Amino acid sequence: MNxxxxxxxxxxxKNDPERMKKYIGMFLQHAPVMMQNIEKAYxxxxxxxxxxxxxxxxxxxxxxxxxxxxxxxxxxxxxxxASIEHGTNELISQLKSILDEAYPELKKEIGG
Amino acid sequence: MSNSPAIYIVEDDDMQRELLADHIGKMxxxxxxxxxxxxxxxxxxSTSKDNPVIIYLxxxxxxxxxxxxxxxxxxxxxxxxxxxxxxxxxxGQDKIEVAVDTMKYGAFDYIVKGExxxxxxxxxxxxxxxxxxxxxxxxxxxxxxITFAVAFLLMIILFFVLxxxxxxxNTPGWM
Numbered sequence: 001m002n003x004x005x006x007x008x009x010x011x012x013x014k015n016d017p018e019r020m021k022k023y024i025g026m027f028l029q030h031a032p033v034m035m036q037n038i039e040k041a042y043x044x045x046x047x048x049x050x051x052x053x054x055x056x057x058x059x060x061x062x063x064x065x066x067x068x069x070x071x072x073x074x075x076x077x078x079x080x081x082a083s084i085e086h087g088t089n090e091l092i093s094q095l096k097s098i099l100d101e102a103y104p105e106l107k108k109e110i111g112g
Numbered sequence: 113m114s115n116s117p118a119i120y121i122v123e124d125d126d127m128q129r130e131l132l133a134d135h136i137g138k139m140x141x142x143x144x145x146x147x148x149x150x151x152x153x154x155x156x157x158s159t160s161k162d163n164p165v166i167i168y169l170x171x172x173x174x175x176x177x178x179x180x181x182x183x184x185x186x187x188x189x190x191x192x193x194x195x196x197x198x199x200x201x202x203x204g205q206d207k208i209e210v211a212v213d214t215m216k217y218g219a220f221d222y223i224v225k226g227e228x229x230x231x232x233x234x235x236x237x238x239x240x241x242x243x244x245x246x247x248x249x250x251x252x253x254x255x256x257x258i259t260f261a262v263a264f265l266l267m268i269i270l271f272f273v274l275x276x277x278x279x280x281x282n283t284p285g286w287m
Contacts, residue, residue: 008227012131019134026127049178055204056125056175059225063131 003102005065006109012063021110027064028106031057035096038076042092050088051080064106069098116160119237120167121146122153122186123202124176128225132168132202135230139237149173150186157193164197166220166240168233171203171210184217191218198243200236202229 006020013019034057041050054077061069072095079088119142123129126148133144142165147153150173156162167190171183187199198220203210211222221236223229274280 012135012230023127023131026130030127052172052175052178055172058204059125059229060127062226063127 002105003066003068003098004105004109005067008063008065023063024106024110027060028103031060031099032103034060035099038092039096041080042088045085047080047083049080051077054080064102066098066102069095069102072098116162117142118162118164119144120153120162120164120169122148122150122167122173122183123170124148124173124180125170128170128202132230132233136168136233136237139234149177150181150183150189154181154186154189157190164194165244166237167197167199168223169199169201169219171201171205171214184214187214187217187219198240200233202233 009020009023013023034053037053038050038057041047041053054073058070058073058077061073072091076088076091076095078084079091119136119140121129121132121136121144123132123146129146129148133146137144145156145162147156150169153167153169157164169183169186169190173183173186174180183201183203187201190197190199195218199218200221200223201211201214201219202223202225204225206224214222220240221232223232223236271280
């Protein structure tokens with residue numbers, strides 16, 4: 001079963017392959033950096049940075065239709081806002097593995 | 113004098129900014145200008161002749177640059193220099209207190225980022241066009257009403273002046 005669901009993006013771009021490529025390309029470029037920032041913020045116990053990075057990644061996950069990541073990123077953001085350490089590391093690991101599965105699917109979509 | 117209509121997007125997230133500019137660009141003929149920080153937007157506002165019809169402004173503008181101005185501060189500054197410019201706030205969080213706060217400082221609308229955000233941004237643009245048209249019509253009707261009232265008053269004054277001078281009497285002319 002696919003991790004990604006590009007129904008929104010297809011509708012938004014009206015199935016224009018160039019526009020699809022542009023947005024998926026942006027996600028593939030930015031998401032790993034944002035994920036790294038989340039991990040770094042957690043290691044440094046920098047809760048405001050954790051909240052901020054999760055906040056930025058949240059809508060992008062939605063636009064790429066990564067449904068299984070939506071609740072995780074929301075909880076990570078809330079944990080950052082409330083400085084909650086307990087369980088956050090596991091959530092970050094889960095999100096990372098979901099994104100690691102999503103990247104090849106997205107690359108395949110744009111023929112990469 | 114600022115007079116060039118435009119649409120501004122202030123958003124620190126590249127993808128969100130591009131998606132919104134892409135969508136709104138298809139709805140309007142006004143040029144769209146995008147800024148990654150509130151500081152850049154304010155600088156451009158103060159130096160250009162732009163008169164933005166609408167500014168889509170992100171609430172959290174410090175995810176990339178931690179000490180960047182936040183959306184609420186930018187909103188306050190915009191309203192100081194461009195009180196007629198409508199600002200639509202964008203946020204990743206669906207919090208009523210944030211929405212109320214932005215409205216208190218003069219925001220026209222508050223949109224939560226997500227799949228429906230683009231439709232809502234389009235709707236906000238349409239509502240602003242309609243609001244401005246109504247305001248323009250109201251101003252025109254006000255001017256016309258004042259003009260007619262003044263003309264009517266002048267006619268009454270003229271009538272009394274002519275009557276007093278004997279140029280017109282209460283007796284019909286044929287008697």
